[in-house]
């Protein structure tokens with residue numbers, strides 16, 4: 124603007140022998156146009172820089188989230204201990220629950236207050252969850268990618284939940300981008316001899332209490348997962364005269380059969396099938412909507428979160 128001002132001053136106040144007022148006006152117009160074009164280019168460049176910065180941050184974030192953090196020889200019994208030790212990046216770590224003979228690789232979610240040991244994740248349908256008893260026993264899936272799908276394993280889940288009083292948190296997302304959660308106190312998974320029987324305490328959250336079926340007392344006798352044994356397609360421990368795991372395509376603590384089926388088949392949103400085999404959380408989206416992503420994770424009840 125200062126250049127325009129100078130020209131305007133020159134044109135209006137000084138006697139420029141070789142410039143007519145029209146030429147001055149033309150020059151001002153030309154410079155104005157040039158200035159506008161420069162401003163436009165600058166805006167575009169700023170937008171480009173911002174986009175590149177965002178892209179880098181996303182890359183950095185997803186890279187970090189998929190990172191493995193080597194904590195040396197020091198042993199941690201869960202992700203809460205790692206968090207308390209000062210490691211606050213989400214990613215893969217080695218832990219050794221007290222009953223485990225060896226260390227195991229786990230995904231630690233250090234968001235939502237931090238210290239969460241994640242034992243199940245669904246994100247894109249890239250892994251099959253329709254698997255046998257042994258796969259569910261030892262765990263399976265992608266334990267390397269930032270957003271990989273996996274099951275940590277029922278033995279590990281038993282070891283973890285035997286060593287302390289754990290709170291379970293389930294995060295759910297649908298294909299419309301909405302998020303819900305369910306928290307259960309005193310989450311426990313029994314040992315293999317007892318078919319990894321499920322126990323959990325009081326529910327809080329906004330997804331609805333699918334695990335206990337308390338959303339509708341009349342359905343509890345067949346829809347509650349409280350006290351249910353784990354079933355897979357090759358081990359039927361459910362309370363149904365056929366096999367829930369076979370019909371609903373995943374291992375789970377089936378009753379006859381379920382109001383939550385988070386290891387179900389990865390349909391995308393509303394689906395139709397012979398049975399309610401999708402990734403179902405009944406109180407939120409009913410039996411005929413399969414969720415986009417799920418995360419199941421635990422943290423000691425005694426953990427004091429930083430910022431929940």
Ligand SMILES: [Ca+2]
Nearest residue numbers: 363364365366
């Ligand atoms: Ca059965």
